[in-house]
Amino acid sequence: SQTIHQWPATLVQPVGSPLSLECTVEGTSNPNLYWYRQAAGRGLQLLFYSVGIGQISSEVPQNLSASRPQDRQFILSSKKLLLSDSGFYLCAWSVRGIQETQYFGPGTRLLVL
């Protein structure tokens, strides 16, 4: 069966520090991969999605970036965190096609101080 992992589960970082969040999927090949951010009391905001290795689409201009170095690995990064980057970051995967269900990881709670 397929599983999706995210780490770390919780992260507290100072403003201006770098960020690296990792997401890996097991049990499937060539998935679509997604990064979402959920700010406190707000819905999900799609940040990036990827349909293949090295293929990243960005939905929102920001100081975050994403990379997909391997088929089942999706990394969210920042060179310098802002206070506004605090939130709950969710990774998801789906088989190809937008009609397919997205399966979400457990999330990473990021607090920037």
Added chain:
Amino acid sequence: AQSVTQPDIHITVSEGASLELRCNYSYGATPYLFWYVQSPGQGLQLLLKYFSGDTLVQGIKGFEAEFKRSQSSFNLRKPSVHWSDAAEYFCAVGAGNNDMRFGAGTRLTVKP
């Protein structure tokens, strides 16, 4: 681009009462529609989805949703709410460009 509106930020119902969560979408073609549920501090779990065919869709945990094209709506319903249904519910619309748009969510509180 597609968009989703969930008009109710927070709803409180008594245990055993019926529930309806509203969702309206904007998209030029027939959308792919989803309802997800999120328990506190957790990821999202799919409740049900609609692509085509019968406009009344049955999901897990006793939930159902009805697609009404004339109203651009996809409301989620449950005849009798259980305390374990307390969570946040998200409506989402998918389009042909490989992305998904989520509504802002509706938080459900269940009173004993």
